[in-house]
Amino acid sequence: MSDIPENHPRALSLTYRKLIEDGVESGLVAKAGPIAHGRGEAFDYLLGEETLPCVLDDIETAAALLLEAEYPVISVNGNSAVLAPESLVSLARAIPAKLEVNVFYGRTFDREKMISDLLKSKGAEEVLGINASAKVPNLFSARQHVDKEGMAKADLVLVLLEDGDRTKALIDWGKKVISVDLNPLSRTGKDATLNICDNIVRCVPLLEKAVTELRDDKAKRSKLIQEMNNKKTCSRVLKAIVERLGKLAEEA
Amino acid sequence: MSDIPENHPRALSLTYRKLIEDGVESGLVAKAGPIAHGRGEAFDYLLGEETLPCVLDDIETAAALLLEAEYPVISVNGNSAVLAPESLVSLARAIPAKLEVNVFYGRTFDREKMISDLLKSKGAEEVLGINASAKVPNLFSARQHVDKEGMAKADLVLVLLEDGDRTKALIDWGKKVISVDLNPLSRTGKDATLNICDNIVRCVPLLEKAVTELRDDKAKRSKLIQEMNNKKTCSRVLKAIVERLGKLAEEA
Numbered sequence: 001m002s003d004i005p006e007n008h009p010r011a012l013s014l015t016y017r018k019l020i021e022d023g024v025e026s027g028l029v030a031k032a033g034p035i036a037h038g039r040g041e042a043f044d045y046l047l048g049e050e051t052l053p054c055v056l057d058d059i060e061t062a063a064a065l066l067l068e069a070e071y072p073v074i075s076v077n078g079n080s081a082v083l084a085p086e087s088l089v090s091l092a093r094a095i096p097a098k099l100e101v102n103v104f105y106g107r108t109f110d111r112e113k114m115i116s117d118l119l120k121s122k123g124a125e126e127v128l129g130i131n132a133s134a135k136v137p138n139l140f141s142a143r144q145h146v147d148k149e150g151m152a153k154a155d156l157v158l159v160l161l162e163d164g165d166r167t168k169a170l171i172d173w174g175k176k177v178i179s180v181d182l183n184p185l186s187r188t189g190k191d192a193t194l195n196i197c198d199n200i201v202r203c204v205p206l207l208e209k210a211v212t213e214l215r216d217d218k219a220k221r222s223k224l225i226q227e228m229n230n231k232k233t234c235s236r237v238l239k240a241i242v243e244r245l246g247k248l249a250e251e252a
Numbered sequence: 253m254s255d256i257p258e259n260h261p262r263a264l265s266l267t268y269r270k271l272i273e274d275g276v277e278s279g280l281v282a283k284a285g286p287i288a289h290g291r292g293e294a295f296d297y298l299l300g301e302e303t304l305p306c307v308l309d310d311i312e313t314a315a316a317l318l319l320e321a322e323y324p325v326i327s328v329n330g331n332s333a334v335l336a337p338e339s340l341v342s343l344a345r346a347i348p349a350k351l352e353v354n355v356f357y358g359r360t361f362d363r364e365k366m367i368s369d370l371l372k373s374k375g376a377e378e379v380l381g382i383n384a385s386a387k388v389p390n391l392f393s394a395r396q397h398v399d400k401e402g403m404a405k406a407d408l409v410l411v412l413l414e415d416g417d418r419t420k421a422l423i424d425w426g427k428k429v430i431s432v433d434l435n436p437l438s439r440t441g442k443d444a445t446l447n448i449c450d451n452i453v454r455c456v457p458l459l460e461k462a463v464t465e466l467r468d469d470k471a472k473r474s475k476l477i478q479e480m481n482n483k484k485t486c487s488r489v490l491k492a493i494v495e496r497l498g499k500l501a502e503e504a
Contacts (some may be wrong), residue, residue, distance in 0.1 A: 021283055031273055038290020045291075045437065046298075185297065185500065238501040242494055248437065249490040 012051065013041060016201060017084055023082040028114050030103060033079045036161060043182035044199050046241050051206065054236045055198050061228050062088055062178045063210030064157075064221035069156035069176070072097040073128075080160040080200055081115045086159075087204040089122045092209045099160070101129035104143045104163065118215070139169045151175070156193075160200050164188040171233035181203075184238045194230050197237040265301065266291060268335055268453060275334040280366050285331045288413060296433035296451050300317040301448070303458065304438060306488045307450050310378050313480050314410075314430045315462030316473035323409035324349040325380075329356070332452055333367045333414040339456040340412075341374045346460045349410070352402035353381035356395045356415065361481055391421045403427070408445075412452050432456075436490045446482050449489040 020037045023029030051059075066072050066171060074097050076088060081101075091097045100114045109131060116127040128150035134153075137145045143166050146152050156176040162186035170177050171191055179192035180200050189195035196203050214221050272289045275281030281484050287326040301309075318324050326349050328340060333353075344351045355365045361383060380402035387396045388403075395418050398404050408428040411419060416439035422429050423443055432442035434451050441447035466473050 017287055020287065024283070031276070032269075034286035035269055035272065035293065038287035038292070039294040039297075040290070041293040042294030042435065047437070114446045122415075149283035183294065183297070184497075197393065235501055238497060242497045242501055245436075245490060245497070249487055249494055 001062055002196060012201075013044070016017050017041070019082045020079060023078060026114070027111060029078040030111070030116065033077075037079055038078070038187060040161070040182045040199065043184065046184075046245065047182070047198075048244060049199070051198050051202050052237060054233075055203070056195060056206070057201055058194060058233050059198070059206050060210045060214070061206055061224045062196055063214050064176060064224040065156060065194065065228075066095050066097065066158065066211060067098075067214055068221055068225060069154075072155050072156045072158065073100050073154040074098070074158045075100055075102045075151065075160065075162060076115060076129075077102050077117065077161060078111065078115060081118055081152050084200050084204050085118050085122045087125050087201075087208065089119055089124045090185075091204055091208045091211070092124065094211050097151050098154075099124055099127050100132075102151075102162070104141070104144070104166075108191050112242075120167060136166065136169045137173055139166065143169075155239050159188075159192075160204075162188065167191050184234065184241055189234055192229070192230060194228060195234060197234075259398060260300075261433055264453075265296070266293070268291070270329060275330060276450045278366070279363060280334050280370065282363070283327075289331055292413070292434045292451065295436065296496065298436075299336060299434070299449075299451075300496060301451070303450050303454050304489060304492050305450060306485075306492055307455070308458070309456050310448050310485050311450070311455055312466070313476045314448055315459055315466050316476040317408060317428065317430060317446065317480075318347050318349065318410065318459070319463060320473055320477060321349075321406075323406050324408045324410065325352050325402050325406040325412060326350065326410045327352055327354045327403065327412065328364065328367060328371065328381075329413060330355050333370055336452050336456050337370050337486040339453075339460065341371055341376045343456055343463070343479065344376065344459045346463050347481055347503060351379050351404050351436070352399050353379060354385075354398070354403075356393070356418075369383050381425045388418065388421045389425055391418060395421075397422045398428070411440075411444075412456075416443060436486065436493055441486055444482060447486060447489075449486075 017073055020034050063182045074092050088241050100113050101112050103111050105116055109237045112130045116130055117126050126135045128147040132145045132147040134148040134152035136146055141243055157170055160180045167188045176193040178189045178194050181189045272286050307429045326344050353364050355363050363384045371379050380399040384399040386398050386400040386404035388398055403409055409422055410430045412432045419429050419431055419440045420443045428445040430446050431440045432448045433441045436449055
């Protein structure tokens, strides 16, 4: 697995898989990280490993939400840190938004520090969430910890590859939540203010591009947010997948 | 993750996940095992974590193939060993078939021995594949090793959660291959003599049941094998998934 041939039909997917495996080795990725990554791989496979056209619209709406937010925070876990460190730092700078480390499984100061160091090595000036002392109401275990200068203060949180319980708890706490979740049936995606059903390695750079394009277009941002309907977003994605699989079933 | 509430809607899935995580810890499961398991979880989620009615038919046909084979071998890797050790040993005894350990990633004598010991602790009298010296033609790296008393001699191999390259190479070597692969679009499933698109924890016991039922019914076995068409099998599964997701998209 260490030498991935460039011409392999799924070379990119294997490269990301390797990042996760190496992340477990180094301690950046939690023990539960690879299984979550595998789930993502499978759902991405169903999308054809491409951003769906309808999801491009959701990314635009997400960019509008991020620009309109008063205190947006990007929540970064081990998997997202190893998969897209540069583009996460770059997105945070473009919005601008705070970056906050969030690890649930095997939460340790070491892992938090490693993720923070990785983001700083890619240019982040500030990374929140280290030894965080604030708590999400109605959440227990390591999932409850958030930074008092980060998610606790945020009006909008961008959560990447996180779990449903937390998304729901953040919503119940009065935050807006943009989730990035490849599972078209997930609770996270349904509970979120807006879900982006895409691979983070593709959609984070697209989000930054949309942020740049919408920065001086207040009218378009308002329109996008007014028309936002996450129920429709989720159903549209599911229909696109059904259509794609239906075609493949015909060809099979 | 260590205490899974019994009433959790996906408690079984979490139990299997824990087995894989513990398997990595103990060395039974390879580093690449959790990612593969995650992919399986996602595809199983699309099936509703239930055996599809059309797959019950495929399981029956697979049982017929196993009973008709002269020298059937069940290939067991780390993931399948930790997920279904008892039922694999029981199935091998019922057919009867040989059990052969096969690990590609991080193949070591230690891991082979651990898998063999696990199967023996569940009642297996013989486990092949330890320090195997025969080779699959046209396969390289650790994937090529097979036991000269096992897969090398087999006319039929039941492969569980394995990779496409090997399935293809076994077919090219003149073996029949029954694969168990949850990915409805996988190369493994398409290349196999017959694919069972199901979770091994569900289908291995169902296979044993079908073996018992078909043992004295030579006529039915012949009929099932005659009517076997893996292309149809794969397309039928894909259509069933499309139908299920289509309904969910309507409800969403």
